[in-house]
Amino acid sequence: MIKFGLIGRNISYSFSRNYFREKFSRESIAATYENFDLQSLDEFPEVLRNNRELKGLNVTIPYKEEIMPFLDLIDPVAKEIGAVNTIQIDPEGKLTGYNTDHFGFKKALQQYLRSQHQKALILGTGGASKAVAYALSSLGITFTYVSRAGGEERLTYEQLDERVLKEHQLIINCTPLGTFPNTSEYPQLPVQLLTPAHLIFDLIYNPPVTKLMELAKLQGATVVNGQKMLEFQAEKAWEIWNRS
Incomplete structure (x- = not known):
């Protein structure tokens, strides 16, 4: 089963997890969504290693700017804005950052x-x-x-x-x-x-x-x-x- 998730700090209140879990249930989508509550982005590579089924991530406070050096590619609009809140992960594990905010x-x-x-x-x-x-x-x-x-x-x-x-x-x-x-x-x-x-x-x-x-x-x-x-x-x- 494919997985999606949210990267942030102190995110138990998160909108994203509830929204996507309800969407997956409502639309019969075979996927899960998990919060990755990180005290530091130094933990981010471990998240990727331990969750090979990840296909995409949302990013929230305080990492929308800090996450950018970890990415392989950044969409031109996200680069111009200077912040990423969405990451697409391709089958080879390449990370591309976008801004949908x-x-x-x-x-x-x-x-x-x-x-x-x-x-x-x-x-x-x-x-x-x-x-x-x-x-x-x-x-x-x-x-x-x-x-x-x-x-x-x-x-x-x-x-x-x-x-x-x-x-x-x-x-x-x-x-x-x-x-x-x-x-x-x-x-x-x-x-x-x-x-x-x-x-x-x-x-x-x-x-x-x-x-x-x-x-x-x-x-x-x-x-x-x-x-x-x-x-x-x-x-x-x-x-x-x-x-x-």
């Missing part, structure tokens, strides 16, 4: 976009934020990163004043702040400055309504979680794994 995010976002969503703030600078940036660029939406430290062409949370929030009416949370079990946390966005014109897309899916989403909704903003993005990127990964 940008596809999932773009498809999940598009139905909510309105004329005022021309400029975006991306909260966080990790692997997921790079896929989001790629998707926004493909939609013609300009963006600015926000991080605690700030830096060149980045804002700090302290710089998010009324002028910045009025100019950027699309905000994407790519940080893990607010993920279960730490559900009271949220990025230090000045939520009191949000308006009904704002769209807040939080990549977190557990809980379904994060603290950030809850506070934004009180201001009349439109809020979206990461569930559909994950479903779309997972189906794209499945398509990649099944290419001949």
Whole structure:
């Protein structure tokens, strides 16, 4: 029986395992899906040695960037993004890295976009934020990163004043702040400055309504979680794994 799996750290909560196990059961697919919870990517070669039946892997936090040197080939889009979340393993054991996050995010976002969503703030600078940036660029939406430290062409949370929030009416949370079990946390966005014109897309899916989403909704903003993005990127990964 062929096997698929997820590489990450502290991933017992994982969306992917439940999603694919349910898919395999529903569609009568003879395959299994397993979590490979690694404290370090030094353990990755051992995973491959001990699981010769692996045909594909998903990659999640914190390894979307670190995994790239372990791969034999990297798809040009994933290379441009600088992060990999899907690995195809061919019969000879060759590993090819792809990024399906940008596809999932773009498809999940598009139905909510309105004329005022021309400029975006991306909260966080990790692997997921790079896929989001790629998707926004493909939609013609300009963006600015926000991080605690700030830096060149980045804002700090302290710089998010009324002028910045009025100019950027699309905000994407790519940080893990607010993920279960730490559900009271949220990025230090000045939520009191949000308006009904704002769209807040939080990549977190557990809980379904994060603290950030809850506070934004009180201001009349439109809020979206990461569930559909994950479903779309997972189906794209499945398509990649099944290419001949």
